[in-house]
Amino acid sequence: MTTSYESNFGKDYSDSLPLLGAVMADVIEFFGGNTVYGVGGDFAANLIAAMEQRLDICPSSNEMHAGFSACAQAEIDGLGFCLTTYTVGSLPCTSAAALAVTEGLPVVFISGAPGEVEVHQQAIHHTVHPNASWKTEYDNALNAFAALGMKVERLQGDRASSQPNVAGNRFFHLVAQAYKTKQPVFIEVPRDLVFSKTQLLRLPPSLESIYWGDNVLCGSEMIAAKIISKLEQSQAPMLYLGDKLKHNEKLKSLILAFAEKYRIPFATSWFAKGLFDEFHPLSLGAYNGVFTQTIGGEYIDQQVDYVLDVATSIYAQDTNTAFGTGTHKIENFDNRTLLKGGTVLERDIIEVFEHLINANITPFEFSLEQAKTQADEVNPAEPIDFNNLAPVLNELQQQQTTPFVYLPEVGNSYFASYSLKVRQSSLGRAWLTNPWYGAMGTALPYARAVAKKIKATGNHDRAVVIIGDGGFHFQLNELIHFLKDQTDVTIIYMRNNVFHLGKSGDSSIYHCNSELFDVHSVVKGYQGHSYCCQTVADFKKVFEQSLQGQGIQLIEVLALPTEEKQCNELRLLNLYIKAKNGHPEAVEKWQALTKMN
Template sequence: MTSSIQHNFGKQYHDSLPQLGHSLAQLLQFFGAKRLYGVGGDFVANLINALEPSLTVLPSSNEMHAGFSACAQAEVAGLGVCLTTYTVGSLPCISAAALARTEGLPVIFISGAPGENEIAQHSLHHTVHPHTAWNTDLNAALNAFKALGIRAERLQGQRHTGQPNIAAEQCLALMTHAYLHRQPVYIEIPRDLVQQPTQALSLPPSLDSLQGQHLNLSGAELIAANILDKLSKSKAPLLFLGEKLRLNPDLLARLVKLCHQLQLPYAVTWFAKGMVDESDPLCLGCYNGVFSHTPGKIYIETIADYVLEIGTAIFPSDTNNAFGSQTHAIDKHQNKTMLKGTAHREQDIIAVVTLLELGLQHRLEATTKQPQLSPQAAPQDAVAVMGENIEAQQSLSYANLAKVINVAQATLPQPYVFIPEIGNAFFASFELNTLSTELGRSFLANPWYAAMGTSLPYARAVADELAYIGSQVPILVITGDGGFNFQANELINLQKQHANVTILYMRNNVFHLGKAGNAPIYHCNAEGFDPKLLIQAYGGQGHYCQTQAQLIQTLQQTATGGLHLIEIPTSVETQCQSDISRKLNSYIGFKNGDPVASAQWQALCDQA
């Protein structure tokens, strides 16, 4: 039977039209996706079948974990993809979508949906629809994603018999938006469209061709000249790199190279930890005011006479700015230039950096000298000092955990990729030495949105990317028992991956960070629970460490490969907490009106 499209445009055109599922696979590959994370279901079955020949469609233990893995994929591979079924699958991804929006991650959330031929005056399964309703609401998931400020659309099928649908073009527009603006998008695809023909696309030759918008702002030469002038007058300059550069590795590499050409010290924000190699002699570490333990703190707070701040947040968050303690020296520095990156994909920063590259070294080589850093300011010296301070038989706790891991890492053939869980584990991890890895990142967490239960979904996405690039870099997950219990079901996928992952399981049986009483809600564990037996059920090995020497020896053994869990009993006593967690608990208590905590916080702020 001759179709209307064939009758309208001819057989040759009709036969050239691809199925939507094939176009979707082509688009995802064009944007660099190699794998998807998701959970199957009836409304998404056609999509899985269409995508599977071209892409690796990986299972997750639940939809929220699929979303978190896609977030980690976006961090390390430039784009993440999550695939779920209608509403019961897509709505659990809301937490991950909020994380992606907050962290500025290009994640494509794809959901199957009822076919357009199924819509009638009756409710469908998976529909958010109470039995007392007078109308069916098919847009619950669309509206939920939109409520987060995320661009969300349902693809549309053929609206005229003589015209093909433009669903593939809709997908291209949405994915382009995610890629260019580094923001998540949500695409709902009616299942009857997957195998229908859609108008063919003519894709650009490369992703660079999508840029389209060029820098329309002028004045870069004036900004560069001002920076050149201030640098030429400075005796102790500092480059402060922000978290916005995490997803622009080319620009980050140019800035680090510039620092080496000029012997210019640099530091990074809290949210940018793991973005650079902290063993670089010019790197002063990760800085956040009174919460900092970076070896370069003295130089940053008392020596630097000019700060060039690049790529930090437009609107500063409390977490990244010393929780409003007014102790962040760079925030208060009187001689500073800030390049926030207000233009599309940091084009304004790139324009200024290009001019600096052209003129800076020639202009300053006669006047700029390498800053004289004290021994305490050299990151490579910090590892040696920590090694000398190890007390082999001393009990482990959050207070000394990072020190011990740093010593162990220094003995390994390859450094770790650290993935700390939100909570005490995360804040203790800021004292870790993050070194250069083949992944390009050595520390992945989500400190701003702070959704607990992300470390294992992150670990599996990192393991997938490492396997893809053929790297044997070990992964170290650091978690409390509360955070671990949020996500232990994701172990099944780490087992299937044969991932090289070691999990440090810090056990105190409570949700301790911010704990303000003894209500049962804080008690996250049972005394009889044995995580070592659990990890064995997933094909891994369980270990138990109580002393610093035991942990170093065990880390040396487990870094060679496989899935491992190291149980470490730790006290909740104040002296056993990391310095950052003690200060943060004071901040939380102050915000909640606790008088003792308020006094402690005031004393901390007075250090400014």
């Protein structure tokens, strides 16, 4: 029997039409994806069947972790993909989606959905639907993701029997939307469309060939001329680099070439930490006012006379601007040029740097001797804890050519990680966390994506997780995937048996662990190796051993939940909070500290 498509457009055209599932795989591959994180389910089964022969469909321990792994994939690959079933699977991903919105991560959340023929007045399983309702709700997941400010859409089948659907075309444009705007999208796919025909796509020859819309902003020559004039009047300029550079390798390369050509030092914001090699001779590390422990803090506060501020966020965020303490010198620096970027893929900033890189600017004579030196080596006999973890790891990284890719969990581990000095990683990132959104539960799902990427590329970077026991117990079910993936990770397990960050009493709710818990038996069950250490010398020894080991390598550090064992950043933050609350001794100490700075 002749189909309607044949009747309307001919047999050759009808025979050429691909199935939607195949087109979706084409699009994912076009954007450089070969891995999709997810959890299986009834409404997702057809999607899995359509794509599993071409893509690596990676199971996660739960949907939220699948979303977090896709966020990490977006951090290192420029685009992440997550697949779940309808509502019961997709709704748990809203936490990861909120992270993606907040951190500017292009993640494509794909959910199976009821077939179009199934949508009617009868409520079916998986629908979020009160039994006293007069109305059947099928759009609750779409509405939930839309409430986060995301682009959402349910793909549709044909609406005329002679005209094939455009679902494949819509999928391409939704993925492109995520890529170009650095924001997540949510797509529901009715299960009866997956093996239905959709219109042919002629994919562009490359990502660079996609028409994104021209940069219609003009005046880059005048902006560059002003910057050149400022530089000519400067003795100690610097570049201050923000988190909007995360997914723009072209602009990052231009900025680094500009810095090297004219010998202008650079620092990143806290949110942009890990984007550049902090062992580079021009790097001043990550700067955040009085909380800065890296090598360039003193130089920035006392010597810099002109700041070129590039790709920092439009809205100021307290975490990124010294928690509103008023000590962030760059935030209120008068002699500063801001290039925030207002076009897709920051094309307006790229134009400015294309002018600057060809300018006639006399190179400056900056050297790190002008900046303060690193802290002295930590005494090997000292107990290892949060207060000295970063300098010890910095010493180990200094000795190792293998880049460590740090993945600190929210909490004490996160604050301690800002004093880490990171090498340039083959992944383009050497420090991955969620500093703005701050959702606990991301470190191991992030590390899983990082370890898979390192293994796939054949590089020798090392994923290093820093995590407290609160965060560890929250997500240790993700360890099974390091065993299944046969990937390598070093986990620094800072054990103090409490949720210490934000602890405001001795209630049982803060006690996240038991002293009877045997983490070494758990790691052994995952065919990993574990160590316990007490001193700095012990830690150095077992950490170096862990780098030679395969699979899960866990180092248990018996941390103390006391103020003197906290990292400097957290002690300062707690002091500031006490001072703001009117604690007399804290007010006096804070005033003395800020006068010195």
